Amino acid sequence: MRKYKLIIFDLDDTLTPAKSPADKEMIFLLKKLLDKYKVAIITWGKLETIKKQVVDMLEKENANLENLYILPTIWTQFYVFKDWDWQLIYKESLSENEVRKIKAVLEEALEKLNIKPKKTRGEIIENRWSQITYSALWQSAPLEEKKKFDPDKKIRKKIVEYIKDKLPDYEISIWWTTSIDITRKGFNKAYGIKKLLNYLQLDPKDVLFVGDAIFPWWNDRPAIFTGVDYYKVENPEDTKKLIKKLITNKIVIIMSWPSGAWKTTLWENIKNDEELNIDKVITTTTRKPRRWENNGVDYWFVDVEEFKKKIKNWQMIEWAQVHWNFYWSTYDELERILNSWKIPFYIVDPQWVETLSDVLSEKWFNVVTIFVVPPSEEELRKRLLKRWEDPDSEEFKLRLKESLNWLKLKDIFDYVIINDDLKEAEKKLKNIILQYK
Numbered sequence: 001m002r003k004y005k006l007i008i009f010d011l012d013d014t015l016t017p018a019k020s021p022a023d024k025e026m027i028f029l030l031k032k033l034l035d036k037y038k039v040a041i042i043t044w045g046k047l048e049t050i051k052k053q054v055v056d057m058l059e060k061e062n063a064n065l066e067n068l069y070i071l072p073t074i075w076t077q078f079y080v081f082k083d084w085d086w087q088l089i090y091k092e093s094l095s096e097n098e099v100r101k102i103k104a105v106l107e108e109a110l111e112k113l114n115i116k117p118k119k120t121r122g123e124i125i126e127n128r129w130s131q132i133t134y135s136a137l138w139q140s141a142p143l144e145e146k147k148k149f150d151p152d153k154k155i156r157k158k159i160v161e162y163i164k165d166k167l168p169d170y171e172i173s174i175w176w177t178t179s180i181d182i183t184r185k186g187f188n189k190a191y192g193i194k195k196l197l198n199y200l201q202l203d204p205k206d207v208l209f210v211g212d213a214i215f216p217w218w219n220d221r222p223a224i225f226t227g228v229d230y231y232k233v234e235n236p237e238d239t240k241k242l243i244k245k246l247i248t249n250k251i252v253i254i255m256s257w258p259s260g261a262w263k264t265t266l267w268e269n270i271k272n273d274e275e276l277n278i279d280k281v282i283t284t285t286t287r288k289p290r291r292w293e294n295n296g297v298d299y300w301f302v303d304v305e306e307f308k309k310k311i312k313n314w315q316m317i318e319w320a321q322v323h324w325n326f327y328w329s330t331y332d333e334l335e336r337i338l339n340s341w342k343i344p345f346y347i348v349d350p351q352w353v354e355t356l357s358d359v360l361s362e363k364w365f366n367v368v369t370i371f372v373v374p375p376s377e378e379e380l381r382k383r384l385l386k387r388w389e390d391p392d393s394e395e396f397k398l399r400l401k402e403s404l405n406w407l408k409l410k411d412i413f414d415y416v417i418i419n420d421d422l423k424e425a426e427k428k429l430k431n432i433i434l435q436y437k
């Protein structure tokens with residue numbers, strides 16, 4: 001994961017089950033997160049709703065609310081915590097004229113289309129300042145009843161069809177079970193996020209957006225067009241896993257390259273850097289050591305018996321068979337490094353990065369992946385030739401093909417370093433690692 005300065009959360013189904021309060025563990029984790037990061041919550045709900053769902057509980061736990069930013073009411077309001085209370089920074093509202101016009105068009109549609117619910121309690125057309133919401137039943141109607149009302153959205157589509165030409169400057173959307181939202185065009189999550197970044201003077205690259213509805217046409221979608229990174233969760237449990245990684249500071253670095261040709265140079269130059277305090281995770285193998293290889297430096301060399309024992313004891317993080325030999329990475333080895341208060345540093349081939357990173361992430365590690373690539377494909381070819389010399393050899397052709405394929409994996413990495421100048425690449429690599437300390 002990249003190093004972020006601000007984490008923005010969607011509320012419903014991301015921090016809490018829809019419209020419900022956050023549980024104790026979530027509050028505990030958010031409190032910890034607020035000690036280390038700026039945090040924002042952006043949602044369609046009102047300030048009072050966010051308070052009930054999350055913020056009041058954080059306040060009770062004495063969380064550092066000065067690091068919390070709230071963008072409620074379809075993200076068109078913005079609050080910060082100052083002098084022991086929530087201060088409004090800005091608020092976008094529809095004008096009285098706009099409200100009147102939208103309400104009139106809606107009422108006309110309901111009349112003409114003869115859509116009137118049998119019974120309602122409370123307003124069915126509600127002014128939410130930056131948005132007019134039509135709820136065919138009333139807001140607090142039982143969910144079961146709401147679900148039955150318009151499951152295929154046919155009724156609401158008819159209404160939208162009727163009003164859309166009469167309200168060309170407005171965004172009309174169908175959400176939830178019974179409602180239609182009408183707001184000024186451009187009032188979406190991106191709008192709120194841009195305001196927030198501007199207020200905090202942050203680069204989108206330093207920001208992570210976390211939401212459950214990132215698919216096209218869903219309400220979190222516009223967020224990603226602001227240039228921020230995004231993280232898709234299924235539910236609040238997923239979000240908890242992410243927060244645990246952000247707060248525990250258990251960092252593991254995985255570095256990879258598309259070619260074996262100059263694999264060790266960069267590592268050799270940084271491995272003893274005291275400021276970095278890193279240690280290479282040494283792979284264990286059943287392969288026989290080559291003449292120049294040392295046990296505990298290049299690999300841990302063991303026999304097949306030992307390998308079988310490790311499998312039985314569930315001590316392996318990952319393993320692979322290459323030709324007749326086994327290669328694997330053990331929890332023992334990771335522990336050896338962590339016990340010496342160093343950062344574990346993996347150097348692996350690109351095809352292992354995703355699985356290794358997944359397994360370690362499950363263990364609450366904040367996995368940072370770095371890909372070091374040559375400046376061009378031509379340069380990659382040249383570097384490979386230095387090693388294999390004969391451009392017509394099968395070995396060279398095979399390596400080149402493999403390396404070019406690996407190069408395509410670059411999008412899965414958190415950071416890509418272009419290695420056109422070794423000293424520069426070294427500096428970039430150091431700076432990335434130092435951010436996490």
Ligand SMILES: [Mg+2]
Nearest residue numbers: 010012013212
């Ligand atoms: Mg959501």
